[in-house]
Amino acid sequence: MLSKKAKYGLKALLYLADQPSDKVVLIADIAAHERLPKKFLDMILLEMRNADFLISRKGKGGGYALALPPERIGIGAVVRLLDGPLAPVSCVSKTAYRPCDDCTSEDACRIRRLMGKVRDAIADVLDTTTLADLSRSAKVRDFVLNYDI
Amino acid sequence: MLSKKAKYGLKALLYLADQPSDKVVLIADIAAHERLPKKFLDMILLEMRNADFLISRKGKGGGYALALPPERIGIGAVVRLLDGPLAPVSCVSKTAYRPCDDCTSEDACRIRRLMGKVRDAIADVLDTTTLADLSRSAKVRDFVLNYDI
DNA sequence: CCGTAAGTCCACTTGCCTAGTAGATTTATG
DNA sequence: CATAAATCTACTAGGCAAGTGGACTTACGG
Numbered sequence: 101m102l103s104k105k106a107k108y109g110l111k112a113l114l115y116l117a118d119q120p121s122d123k124v125v126l127i128a129d130i131a132a133h134e135r136l137p138k139k140f141l142d143m144i145l146l147e148m149r150n151a152d153f154l155i156s157r158k159g160k161g162g163g164y165a166l167a168l169p170p171e172r173i174g175i176g177a178v179v180r181l182l183d184g185p186l187a188p189v190s191c192v193s194k195t196a197y198r199p200c201d202d203c204t205s206e207d208a209c210r211i212r213r214l215m216g217k218v219r220d221a222i223a224d225v226l227d228t229t230t231l232a233d234l235s236r237s238a239k240v241r242d243f244v245l246n247y248d249i
Numbered sequence: 250m251l252s253k254k255a256k257y258g259l260k261a262l263l264y265l266a267d268q269p270s271d272k273v274v275l276i277a278d279i280a281a282h283e284r285l286p287k288k289f290l291d292m293i294l295l296e297m298r299n300a301d302f303l304i305s306r307k308g309k310g311g312g313y314a315l316a317l318p319p320e321r322i323g324i325g326a327v328v329r330l331l332d333g334p335l336a337p338v339s340c341v342s343k344t345a346y347r348p349c350d351d352c353t354s355e356d357a358c359r360i361r362r363l364m365g366k367v368r369d370a371i372a373d374v375l376d377t378t379t380l381a382d383l384s385r386s387a388k389v390r391d392f393v394l395n396y397d398i
Numbered sequence: 399c400c401g402t403a404a405g406t407c408c409a410c411t412t413g414c415c416t417a418g419t420a421g422a423t424t425t426a427t428g
Numbered sequence: 429c430a431t432a433a434a435t436c437t438a439c440t441a442g443g444c445a446a447g448t449g450g451a452c453t454t455a456c457g458g
Binding site for chain 1: 445446447448449453454455456457
C-alpha cells in the first residue's frame, strides 16, 4: 500500500517539477493547488528536504524548490524515504534487509523466493521512473488532448 | 507489505500441499510444524475455508485439507483474501476498485498511471504462481541438495 | 531594528489495524 | 456419553497513519 504520506509527497514533487525550475514555492501554495492538508505537508516536505530532494528558504520570500533536476529524482527513492522499503517482506529487501523472525532456513523458504520476485517487479517499475518521466507524461497527454483531435 | 496473517496462511497451505492429498490435518499439527500461534491460525484457516480454499471436518478425526488440487490455488487469490487487494492504491485495483477520495481527474493522475504499472507487475507474479508451483519448487531444491553434489 | 511572513520543531490526539488471547459452543466419532 | 476437534464470540494490547496545535527560528523589507 502507498500511504497518503507518500502520495502527498509525490504530488508535491510533481507540482514543483511542473514549475519553472529554481522558483521557490510556498507550502501553502502547494497545499492549496494539490488540495493537501498544509500541516501534514509541512512534515513531508521537511523530510524530503532532510533527504536532500528539496531545498528550502525560510522567512519572507521563502519556500521550497527541487534540489535536483527531475531526471535525477527516482520515484523508488522517494517512496522508500516516505514509506519504507518496497519489499513485501523485510527478508527480501535490498536496501533494508532484515531477517524475518519466524523463518528457520532462509533459502529454503518458498515464500521468500516468491516475494523476492515481487520485490524485483515493484522495484523495476519504480526505480526506472523519475520525476521527469512523470512530469513529461502529463505534457504528452495534454498535447494529445489539445491538438490531436 | 505482506501481513503475518497472509504469510501464516500461505505456510499452512504449503504444509497441506506437501501432505499426501486428501489426508486431513489437525490445526495443532500445522501450528506445531510451521511454528505458528494456534489460535491465530484458527482464524486464518477458517477464513480460507469460508472462501472454499479448504475443507474441514469437525470432531474426533477431524482437521483441514485443501479443497482443490494445488494447481488450482493461485497465490494472488490467497493474498487478496487475507490481505486485501494487491494494488498499492484502490483506484487501480481490478478486483476491488474504489476511486481515491482526493483525486479530481482520474485519468490525468500521473501517480495513478504509475501505480497501475506497479499493480500489474505484482499481479503478474502472484497470479501466475500456484500453490503447486511453490510446492514443486521445494522438491526441485531437495533434489538438487540431495543428489546433485 | 522591528514587524511579519515564512519554514521548523515538538507534543499530542484520534482512530483504526495487526496480531493476537480467552472461553464458550457445536459437531462428530468411537 | 466422553472426548476430540473445529467454530464462534468477544475482548485486548500495542503500534502506526493521518493528522492538529502551538511555540520557535529565520530572514526579508522598510
